[in-house]
Amino acid sequence: MKILLASPKRDLLECYKALFEADLGQTVTAFDGAQVLSLLKTEEFEIAVLDSELPRVGYGRLVTQIKERKIPVIALINEPENVRRCRNEPQADAYLSYPFNYAEIKSVITKTLENTGKGPTAADENE
């Protein structure tokens, strides 16, 4: 599985990339919206985990572009009122508010993949 993890916070990218790679699969990171768009052109992803405040490209446009490629999106939201703002933008498949722990984000990723029919197959589980 290949995950796109995008956040302007580099410490967060570093630490969660390591965790995702240990448990879920290859993780590619991006720290702004332009990088996300460029990665989408060159690589295939099973899921995108996206901070709602990425610089350079608006959150709504990014979600639309990702969803056009049939990639499920998990939006990471910082402020409670952003939840409302994000609900007015193109819909992500799941939302997760900071602060969260690794178990929570892992569970959200797994459930989102299952809900969108991209969950681990029997073959994956056997591996």
Place this chain on the structure above:
Amino acid sequence: MNKAEKKFRIYAILVIFVLLTVLLAVINTVNFTMAAEDADRLTQAISERQGSFEPVGNFPSELQFMPKDKDFRMGPMGPDSPEMNASLRYFTIAFTDKGEKAETVAFNISAVTEEDAREWAKQLLKEKAGWSRGTYRYRVYKKGGTTYVTVIDQGRELLPSYRILIISAGGEALCLIIAWFVLQIISRKIYAPIEEADRKQRNFIKNANKEFRVPLTVISGNTELTERKYGPDDQTRSTRRQIEKMNELVEKLGTTRIFEDEDMQTAEVPVSEYLLAALEENKEKFSSRGVELGYDIAPDIKLAAAPEAVKRIADELVCNALKYSVSKADFTLKEENGHVLIETKNDADLPDGPADQVFDRFTVLQNAGDGENGAGLGLAYVKEVVKAHKGRASAEVKDGTFILRITL
């Protein structure tokens, strides 16, 4: 304009209104009383002269504005003026044979005919002295077997008093309008720094809420990584506990702020159910802390309110009692005068008196038994919710018992 500023303006204008009204009422009352006294002095003077004024004929050699004798208050401007005989409008009717026979003693008035005057005087026979037909002052007195009724017109003399009354009322209204504008300027000056401090506090909460979230997520992720690399130990477990505490604090800051937006969806909330659930959930904790828990929860109390907020109020009240009770905590929920009343009582080592400061953000009145103090946000949240629901929250310490009352 915030609520406190609005209250200040209303109370200030009320105080000014009351003071001005009292002052003007006293001035006008004294003025009218003195006018009545002057009229009485005239009727008294007439009664002493057997019902009529004789021309004085000897103008005083010098005008005496200052009284020489005690009753001569206004000199030539008052009722003892030598011009009084010429300027006084009055009539005196003398009655004999128990009021059957009437004789005109003096008649120097144009508002009534002599016949009407006799009829009018007859109606006043049983009285002593006072006002009649608005501006006429009368006196009834006896000499020998004759009863005299003297009626004098005071219309012109009362006119200045009425003018003062009307000018007073107009002046008061003008003063109130001016005071209202001045109060706006003053209250702005008083409340601007308070609002500024409040704005700063809200900004701090907003920033703290926002800025703590991502670092906490990173610390949590790094702790997970460290545990994977070296295995969990006391340090990582302690870090996780502190992260949990910080997460709770951030959540509280977030929810407190959300409620300030007054963006609440109301529904019928089972208050009894929520409070009982919170108490049941924490029953064991009370017992393990050696706190005797008592409650009297009226069943099926419901309220139109924001469900999540009421649920959290119940949790906050129970957690607050759990943290700060020494040996006893009591909860009451009942309906009183159409309102829902929640009352919590717990023993506390605090001085007696009002304790409403517990509702201020980041205010903790005492140390918790286990040293795990709250951040002083729980009851601040309770207050915000109660305010948004137009309810009331108060706290006091009485005989060593901390009493918290919420009316919704």
